[in-house]
Amino acid sequence: MSRYEKLTHSRRDRLAGLVRTVFSSNRSRFYRDYYCARGVDPDTLVSSVDFERLPVLTREELRRAPLNVRRYNETGRSVVKVIRSGGTPFLMQRGLSDIAKDSYGLRPCERPLVFCSDSDTTLEISLWCYEQNILPLAGEPNNLSSTAHFAAQYGIDALITEPRLLTPFLSQLSKHYSLQRIQQTVLVDAWPGAGRDNEWPLLSVPPTRILYLPETGPFAENCLQRAARGTLVFHPHRFSVVEICDGNLVLTKLSDLPTPLIRYDTELTAEWADAVCVCGEDSLRLCA
Amino acid sequence: MMNTIMMNKDDLRPISMKALEYLRKDSNRKHYFLRTSSGTTGAAPLLTARHRRYLMAAIYEGSEAMVLFFGPMSTRLSSIGNFLFWEKTLPHARMMVVTADDLTDELDRLVGEFRADALAGFPSFIIRALLFMRDPVVLGRIKKLILSGEALNATHRAVISEKVPHARVVCYYASGETGTVATQLCSLLAPNAYHPVHNVTVEIAEPDGDGIGDILLTVPFSPEVKMERYRIGDVGRILPDACPCGDPMTLEVLGRRNFDFIKLAGGIIRQEIFDRAVGLFSDLVADYRGEVGEHVVGNRVIGKVVLHVVLADSAVPAAERTRIQALLEVRLSEHIFLTPTRTLATLVRSGHFAPLSVKVVEAFPPQYKHVKVRKVDTFSS
Numbered sequence: 330m331s332r333y334e335k336l337t338h339s340r341r342d343r344l345a346g347l348v349r350t351v352f353s354s355n356r357s358r359f360y361r362d363y364y365c366a367r368g369v370d371p372d373t374l375v376s377s378v379d380f381e382r383l384p385v386l387t388r389e390e391l392r393r394a395p396l397n398v399r400r401y402n403e404t405g406r407s408v409v410k411v412i413r414s415g416g417t418p419f420l421m422q423r424g425l426s427d428i429a430k431d432s433y434g435l436r437p438c439e440r441p442l443v444f445c446s447d448s449d450t451t452l453e454i455s456l457w458c459y460e461q462n463i464l465p466l467a468g469e470p471n472n473l474s475s476t477a478h479f480a481a482q483y484g485i486d487a488l489i490t491e492p493r494l495l496t497p498f499l500s501q502l503s504k505h506y507s508l509q510r511i512q513q514t515v516l517v518d519a520w521p522g523a524g525r526d527n528e529w530p531l532l533s534v535p536p537t538r539i540l541y542l543p544e545t546g547p548f549a550e551n552c553l554q555r556a557a558r559g560t561l562v563f564h565p566h567r568f569s570v571v572e573i574c575d576g577n578l579v580l581t582k583l584s585d586l587p588t589p590l591i592r593y594d595t596e597l598t599a600e601w602a603d604a605v606c607v608c609g610e611d612s613l614r615l616c617a
Numbered sequence: 618m619m620n621t622i623m624m625n626k627d628d629l630r631p632i633s634m635k636a637l638e639y640l641r642k643d644s645n646r647k648h649y650f651l652r653t654s655s656g657t658t659g660a661a662p663l664l665t666a667r668h669r670r671y672l673m674a675a676i677y678e679g680s681e682a683m684v685l686f687f688g689p690m691s692t693r694l695s696s697i698g699n700f701l702f703w704e705k706t707l708p709h710a711r712m713m714v715v716t717a718d719d720l721t722d723e724l725d726r727l728v729g730e731f732r733a734d735a736l737a738g739f740p741s742f743i744i745r746a747l748l749f750m751r752d753p754v755v756l757g758r759i760k761k762l763i764l765s766g767e768a769l770n771a772t773h774r775a776v777i778s779e780k781v782p783h784a785r786v787v788c789y790y791a792s793g794e795t796g797t798v799a800t801q802l803c804s805l806l807a808p809n810a811y812h813p814v815h816n817v818t819v820e821i822a823e824p825d826g827d828g829i830g831d832i833l834l835t836v837p838f839s840p841e842v843k844m845e846r847y848r849i850g851d852v853g854r855i856l857p858d859a860c861p862c863g864d865p866m867t868l869e870v871l872g873r874r875n876f877d878f879i880k881l882a883g884g885i886i887r888q889e890i891f892d893r894a895v896g897l898f899s900d901l902v903a904d905y906r907g908e909v910g911e912h913v914v915g916n917r918v919i920g921k922v923v924l925h926v927v928l929a930d931s932a933v934p935a936a937e938r939t940r941i942q943a944l945l946e947v948r949l950s951e952h953i954f955l956t957p958t959r960t961l962a963t964l965v966r967s968g969h970f971a972p973l974s975v976k977v978v979e980a981f982p983p984q985y986k987h988v989k990v991r992k993v994d995t996f997s998s
Contacts, residue, residue: 396730406701409713455694464646467690482664
């Protein structure tokens, strides 16, 4: 049984509804043209969505199509992110209402520090904090000593950053702030090889790991139960449908995005973990 | 009688977070933001919490697609919140942040796809961006430039006039620790004149005969906490007559006092760097004065430094003066650090600055009496 077939009926219905919506949209022809150019029969698609046979969307296709061509709807006030990694930059749009639905595995906190090497990532996560009624401090990844100074002044109780920034930052912060006051740490990243690091000597509590790409936002979270046993596997988020096609992680976001992502090839190599996770969720691991 | 108590940056520290106490009355975190100030003035960096007053609302009004050109993350985030959280912002308003890495030939395409109708940020950053933008359709959509952080100079005005002559230019006067304190919404104001915003009190400390003195600001951090008579570090005066628009208060900002840095070509230049470099040649140079400025070359803003020096030995013959001048132009360049890691010589090689010019003089012009390094629109001959 494929992963798609394992989805609940409601999720399969939502996927089908998403595909029909973008296919029949008067506002954008991006997916319609993409599918038709690759041999998908439009009449067949409208009547019966064969999701797993839909062409996988590549990063290059996103890059090639201007934002207004890929925009299917207006979702209120939004931010447009410049996706700078991996070549020619391109734009992705996210509404505040959509950002609010993201998940970062963060338990209730009052004073988080957010800083990532990509400024749009920092801003997006900071806006997510605001949508959860949390007041974030946005830090500077190129100035860890100042960021540590401000973090101490604010009295942070949570930290959202990237693995490569964590240890050098905590080394700075520990000079004038007790790391015990940081109740939780969330690490976002999804670079190839991500998730292999699993030792954080400066932290008293292991961090939560979130799989994140600038063009997708967060889409999976590590299993804390398995992490306690030293195993790093990830569960897809509620609004994310993950497939693994030819070893690549393919992602569909179910939320109402201005620029929908359907069967997007993240170019991350991954595999499903052998057994059902102890918590009952499907779990995947990233590969080298 | 004027209250003589004045606050400086160190006096802000005990109250910098007190705005958060207002959460017991207004628990909506979107109404608050945190701002960091960089410490370029010599004081330690400061983090302040503030309750939004949406003072930029009148400036942002009518804009739907705004591109931000600020460097500090806290400035970016607070600006995004001021725009997107304000109830009267257009329902489908959107914002995009440009970084220095985006200043390439791709910028036209990105700003065009975004369909920007307003650019907001530091003048030098926006000017550098405009120099990369050539598409008349993209430039034609830009209806507003919202500028703060440095005074517009002749180079800035020339680029704006060429690239976006139809855009309304709105400047506002703000700092990291005070937020917005005055704006130029009124079209009748001179370039360095502003009307204070609601709830901000402006005073001039110890004005001289021309009414010029240190600018003092009383600004609320929240409805319950305010900085009182804060010395922002700028010098100015309050114009005696009401503005023709009817506003009774106009503040004229004349520059920094006692601070030794200049923002130039996107960077920051410190007088102490020149002091140290020239000090290495104290056997040759008795004193110096510096002029720094910028001009446009192609699609870049290039910095320029001119040093006027008085020689230690005023009796040297002309040929020797010429030799010393040439020597100083080369050697000083190698010791003037314009960034923590790059010298003027490095920046000349990379094309960010013109070669250093040294002029041997007998005496300095009167206007240089008290100011060792100054930013100029036009270099003196």
